[in-house]
Amino acid sequence: MRNIQEFTLTDPRAVPGQAGLHRFARFRNLPDQAGRVDFLEVLHDAGPYALLKRSGKSLLxxxxxxxxxxxxxxxxxxxxxxxxxxSPDGTFTAVKPTTKSLVAAIPPVLQESLRAELKKTPVRTETDLVNAVSQLNKLAAVSK
Structure with a gap:
């Protein structure tokens, strides 16, 4: 288990033309799990900011x-x-699929510009969140 850094799962139910691959990578020291190693799905990592997802079940x-x-x-x-x-410095921040949560998780320098971009398309779903992180990476590249 220690040697596995990442793996990919193929979704056989994926509609043709949509991504049916799910890439998981190994991460350590998440906010609520200090010292523990966990595999998270990488939803977006094309830039300084990456969006990760942990799926699980909870007993109600x-x-x-x-x-x-x-x-x-x-x-x-x-x-x-x-x-x-x-973030680019390697820290993890828990976010929800909302505009407010994503804007609160980034540095103040980028907050206003991202908030302005997201007024056109607010974040409500996972797909919206992936698109918002993509916009965040574009803004971070421009602000450098």
Missing amino acids: KASYQQAYSADRPYDELVDATDYYLR
Whole structure:
């Protein structure tokens, strides 16, 4: 396991013309997992900033016995997806697929210009987040 640095999975259900490859790379010292090594999917890494994704599952316990409960009589496994922005200095910041979260994760020098770019197309989905990081990398290249 120590020798594996990255691997690629092919999605057999991918629609022709769309990317069916998912590249995973090894990362260490994520914000919530100091000292632990984890494989994350690399969504975008063409520039100084990289967008990474950790997919997992979370257990949602049954909640049906109190007066204002969620009326969920069974335990349920739900998707738990975490996104991380890796900055040029190698630090990781947890981000959500929102404009506010992404803008807060970058240096103040780039915040206003990225916020102006994202007013046209706000970040709401994973695809929007990938496109926003691509724009961030363009802005970072211009500001150098």
